[in-house]
Amino acid sequence: xxxxxxEAEAVPPPKSKKxxxxxxxxxxxxxxxxxxxxxxxxxxxxxxxxxxEEVAAAVVExxxxxxxxxxxxxxxxLADPGGERVAQIGITLELTGALEVExxxxxxxxxxxxxxxxxxxxxxxxxxxxxxxxxxxxxxxxAASRHFKPAASAAKRDKKAAAKDGxxxxxxxxxxxxxxxxx
Numbered sequence: 496x497x498x499x500x501x502e503a504e505a506v507p508p509p510k511s512k513k514x515x516x517x518x519x520x521x522x523x524x525x526x527x528x529x530x531x532x533x534x535x536x537x538x539x540x541x542x543x544x545x546x547x548e549e550v551a552a553a554v555v556e557x558x559x560x561x562x563x564x565x566x567x568x569x570x571x572x573l574a575d576p577g578g579e580r581v582a583q584i585g586i587t588l589e590l591t592g593a594l595e596v597e598x599x600x601x602x603x604x605x606x607x608x609x610x611x612x613x614x615x616x617x618x619x620x621x622x623x624x625x626x627x628x629x630x631x632x633x634x635x636x637x638a639a640s641r642h643f644k645p646a647a648s649a650a651k652r653d654k655k656a657a658a659k660d661g662x663x664x665x666x667x668x669x670x671x672x673x674x675x676x677x678x
Contacts (some may be wrong), residue, residue, distance in 0.1 A: 557648040562590040564599055565673060566607060571614040572623070573677070580619045586610060586675035587633070588667050595666030602642045619677050632670040639667040 565587045573580040588606075590599060599606075613634050614622075620626035643665040 564588045584677040587671045589669035
């Protein structure tokens with residue numbers, strides 16, 4: 496009988512080509528995934544930088560003298576139980592420039608309706624606090640912004656014009672209260 500030598504048992508069998516091929520494929524897939532992730536993140540970072548530039552342009556634009564557009568006073572029933580509380584509110588819109596007045600006037604009926612709906616959802620206690628008034632002003636500004644957002648394709652074509660209007664095409668810069676009576 497032939498006996499096996501100890502040297503023959505100590506030598507590991509050679510690795511198969513299949514294992515090497517699998518390892519190579521896994522490494523290629525990982526490299527491609529890493530490259531794809533890097534490209535994706537760099538595009539997001541570039542988009543974030545573009546947004547920051549637009550905001551900076553809006554800040555530069557907002558340094559000019561503001562234009563104000565007063566709205567008629569509004570009397571609104573509040574959402575208090577019993578429905579006996581009312582608010583009389585005078586609002587003045589702060590615009591980005593004098594050229595925007597006509598643009599905003601075209602939407603005044605819709606803006607007034609939005610304001611009436613927003614105020615009618617509040618209670619007297621909410622409106623009597625400073626935080627409640629500030630929240631209402633933010634909500635009115637957000638409602639006004641909806642009407643002036645440009646279409647996505649128009650925004651891509653003319654980013655300079657969008658930055659001139661405050662970065663989002665919205666001519667309304669702020670909401671100010673000229674009178675605020677809750678009864």
